[in-house]
Amino acid sequence: MTIDWLAFLQVFAAALVAGVAVVGFYALGLRLLARSGRIPVVAPAVFTDAIAVMTPKQIAKAQKQADKAARRSPLTEGQKQLALVGAYACFGVVVLAVIAGILLIVLG
Amino acid sequence: MEIATLIIILVVALALFFDFTNGFHDTANAMATPIATGALRPKTAVALAAILNLVGAFLSTEVAKTISGGIIREDQISGDLFPPLIFAGLIGAITWNMLTWLLGLPSSSSHALFGGLIGATLVGFGLSGIDFGVVVSKVVLPALLAPLTAGIIAFILTRLAYSITRRYDGKPDGRDGFRWGQIFTSSLVALAHGTNDAQKTMGVITLALISVGWQSAEHHEPQLWVIVSAAAAIALGTYVGGWRIIRTMGKGLTEVKPAQGFSAETSTAATILASSHLGFALSTTQVASGSVIGSGLGRRGSSVRWKTAGRIFVGWVLTLPAAALVGALTALLVVWFGLAGVAIDAVLAILIILVLFLRSRKDSVHAGNAMHDVAQSDLAVSTTTTPPPTRRQRREAARDAARRAELEEVRRAAQLAAQQAVREELARAADKAAKAAADKAAKAAAEKAAKVAAEKAAKVAAKKASGKRSKK
Numbered sequence: 001m002t003i004d005w006l007a008f009l010q011v012f013a014a015a016l017v018a019g020v021a022v023v024g025f026y027a028l029g030l031r032l033l034a035r036s037g038r039i040p041v042v043a044p045a046v047f048t049d050a051i052a053v054m055t056p057k058q059i060a061k062a063q064k065q066a067d068k069a070a071r072r073s074p075l076t077e078g079q080k081q082l083a084l085v086g087a088y089a090c091f092g093v094v095v096l097a098v099i100a101g102i103l104l105i106v107l108g
Numbered sequence: 109m110e111i112a113t114l115i116i117i118l119v120v121a122l123a124l125f126f127d128f129t130n131g132f133h134d135t136a137n138a139m140a141t142p143i144a145t146g147a148l149r150p151k152t153a154v155a156l157a158a159i160l161n162l163v164g165a166f167l168s169t170e171v172a173k174t175i176s177g178g179i180i181r182e183d184q185i186s187g188d189l190f191p192p193l194i195f196a197g198l199i200g201a202i203t204w205n206m207l208t209w210l211l212g213l214p215s216s217s218s219h220a221l222f223g224g225l226i227g228a229t230l231v232g233f234g235l236s237g238i239d240f241g242v243v244v245s246k247v248v249l250p251a252l253l254a255p256l257t258a259g260i261i262a263f264i265l266t267r268l269a270y271s272i273t274r275r276y277d278g279k280p281d282g283r284d285g286f287r288w289g290q291i292f293t294s295s296l297v298a299l300a301h302g303t304n305d306a307q308k309t310m311g312v313i314t315l316a317l318i319s320v321g322w323q324s325a326e327h328h329e330p331q332l333w334v335i336v337s338a339a340a341a342i343a344l345g346t347y348v349g350g351w352r353i354i355r356t357m358g359k360g361l362t363e364v365k366p367a368q369g370f371s372a373e374t375s376t377a378a379t380i381l382a383s384s385h386l387g388f389a390l391s392t393t394q395v396a397s398g399s400v401i402g403s404g405l406g407r408r409g410s411s412v413r414w415k416t417a418g419r420i421f422v423g424w425v426l427t428l429p430a431a432a433l434v435g436a437l438t439a440l441l442v443v444w445f446g447l448a449g450v451a452i453d454a455v456l457a458i459l460i461i462l463v464l465f466l467r468s469r470k471d472s473v474h475a476g477n478a479m480h481d482v483a484q485s486d487l488a489v490s491t492t493t494t495p496p497p498t499r500r501q502r503r504e505a506a507r508d509a510a511r512r513a514e515l516e517e518v519r520r521a522a523q524l525a526a527q528q529a530v531r532e533e534l535a536r537a538a539d540k541a542a543k544a545a546a547d548k549a550a551k552a553a554a555e556k557a558a559k560v561a562a563e564k565a566a567k568v569a570a571k572k573a574s575g576k577r578s579k580k
């Protein structure tokens with residue numbers, strides 16, 4: 001019986017690298033989006049028996065806090081634009097990583 | 109119709125039904141966390157999962173080749189008895205799957221399938237029918253390593269997601285944005301599920317076709333109709349199974365946050381896709397459960413509830429031998445009674461399917477039947493609402509405390525100085541007032557004395573004047 005330990009290591013390494021790329025760049029994208037003054041306020045979907053619930057009042061409060069934080073940003077307009085471009089670039093890398101993963105499977 | 113053809117039709121039908129139950133059972137693997145965090149509405153999530161399972165089934169056939177080309181030595185097994193034994197193995201797998209579903213025990217559809225096939229083959233052909241080397245290297249070891257791998261990766265990814273988005277200035281961190289990402293990562297998990305799980309059924313059907321010579325043993329690639337029907341069965345099962353998810357979630361995944369869900373789904377998708385690429389037949393349920401546990405531990409202040417984690421682990425370990433036992437028992441009927449045994453097995457299969465159908469029609473879902481492994485995995489980790497501070501937060505807090513202490517010191521000194529100044533001012537004012545009072549008193553006394561003296565002088569002068577007048 002031969003066990004291909006290298007294959008297990010390959011699975012671990014490939015999954016870790018792909019995961020770090022996707023999560024790292026997505027989180028960085030969110031961070032840069034927040035720096036650019038566009039802090040995302042994404043309310044949970046509303047449905048019966050939902051676990052994550054936010055009342056309209058809570059959503060409005062969160063939006064107000066995000067707007068306030070954006071207004072008080074110490075960055076200049078140019079820096080904010082740069083952060084926004086960086087955020088979109090990070091999201092782009094995530095999309096590319098996902099497409100690359102799917103292509104890897106399809107092409108074998 | 110020949111009996112062999114009839115048996116193959118039965119095998120295909122049962123394999124597709126197993127595929128259906130696999131999708132039914134595993135909808136939550138992909139869609140548990142996005143529904144729990146509110147990233148997707150249940151109906152949308154289930155529809156998306158069904159479509160992506162369908163698409164995923166067409167993407168790769170590596171796992172299908174593993175099943176049909178390794179675990180069972182089909183070249184050494186006579187063609188006539190093989191399809192009935194695959195049939196028996198499938199009944200073993202379905203029975204164990206349904207039994208665990210009804211009892212609320214954690215299990216894996218993939219391991220139930222492998223267990224059923226291995227048990228049936230052992231009874232029908234003995235030890236020589238199984239390549240235990242392949243079983244260990246392609247089934248048992250991945251079963252042990254995959255949840256661990258997914259758990260470790262999910263742990264690292266959760267830490268990474270939280271550390272990158274953490275803010276120390278008290279402003280909103282924008283972590284709600286992970287809900288957008290969850291739509292894509294959960295879709296990827298559904299795709300990976302289709303890539304991995306639908307192929308197991310394709311593998312079994314291909315195995316049956318090869319055994320009766322309807323497909324060349326040199327080509328383990330599933331035929332197109334096999335791929336299409338397996339993809340459709342898993343997609344339909346996924347869609348039908350969706351209604352149980354919400355209630356399952358209500359009992360389990362109450363503590364998953366969007367950042368955690370995103371990390372867990374990424375870890376699950378990456379692990380399944382990487383293993384599928386290398387031909388390992390993983391249990392997606394185990395990988396998804398491992399990821400949920402790992403991401404739970406990735407949050408600060410969390411700890412493992414060992415009792416729940418142990419229950420999940422025992423369920424995982426039991427699945428393969430238990431399904432093998434059921435598969436072996438059904439295979440015994442085939443070995444003892446031949447075609448009559450196949451008929452008894454078929455009746456048993458229909459009964460089991462009927463029980464499943466009637467059970468699924470019942471609306472009451474309780475802890476015994478609604479809990480899913482993924483939801484239980486979340487319960488295996490306890491998290492606190494007030495997590496301990498990070499190293500940087502501790503540093504910042506210490507710096508704040510020092511700054512506050514310094515300010516307090518300055519304020520106290522200023523207060524003391526002010527008090528001293530006030531005291532001095534008061535003392536000065538008192539002195540001044542005393543002095544003024546003394547001056548006033550002295551002045552009054554002097555004025556009074558002057559007045560008395562003037563009056564006295566006036567009296568004396570008046571007396572003198574009256575004395576002079578009387579002399580005249």
